[in-house]
Amino acid sequence: xxxxxxxxxxxxxxxxxxxxxxxxxxxxxxxxxxxxxxxxxxxxxxxxxxxxxxxxxxxxxxxxxxxxxxxxxxxxxxxxxxxxxxxxxxxxxxxxxxxxxxxxxxxxxxxxxxxxxxxxxxxxxxx
Numbered sequence: 001x002x003x004x005x006x007x008x009x010x011x012x013x014x015x016x017x018x019x020x021x022x023x024x025x026x027x028x029x030x031x032x033x034x035x036x037x038x039x040x041x042x043x044x045x046x047x048x049x050x051x052x053x054x055x056x057x058x059x060x061x062x063x064x065x066x067x068x069x070x071x072x073x074x075x076x077x078x079x080x081x082x083x084x085x086x087x088x089x090x091x092x093x094x095x096x097x098x099x100x101x102x103x104x105x106x107x108x109x110x111x112x113x114x115x116x117x118x119x120x121x122x123x124x125x126x127x
Contacts, residue, residue, distance in 0.1 A: 020044060029053065046070040 021036040033049040048068045055061045070078055 044072055046075075 023034040
């Protein structure tokens with residue numbers, strides 16, 4: 001079984017080389033996995049996986065996964081495009097954190113809401 005041992009050693013080396021670094025980010029109902037992997041030539045690339053828990057009609061659940069492969073020659077263009085899109089969304093709709101809008105945006109939203117409620121004319125209610 002000498003051939004089997006060589007294959008087993010090859011698989012161990014390959015697995016050691018493939019998984020370089022991983023980071024999981026939980027965001028609401030989704031989890032994003034950022035995994036740095038290596039090719040046979042030891043070039044690094046990034047996989048981004050979105051995982052969502054989906055429930056079946058019978059109550060069982062499954063994980064729906066979408067995967068994106070990003071190679072090092074595309075990192076700069078990808079990062080530039082992502083930053084541009086995020087900056088656009090933040091300029092149009094404000095900056096949000098996990099807790100909700102930033103403090104100054106929340107104050108603006110609160111003052112708008114308060115103004116809406118303070119302009120009540122009770123004479124209109126008697127009609």
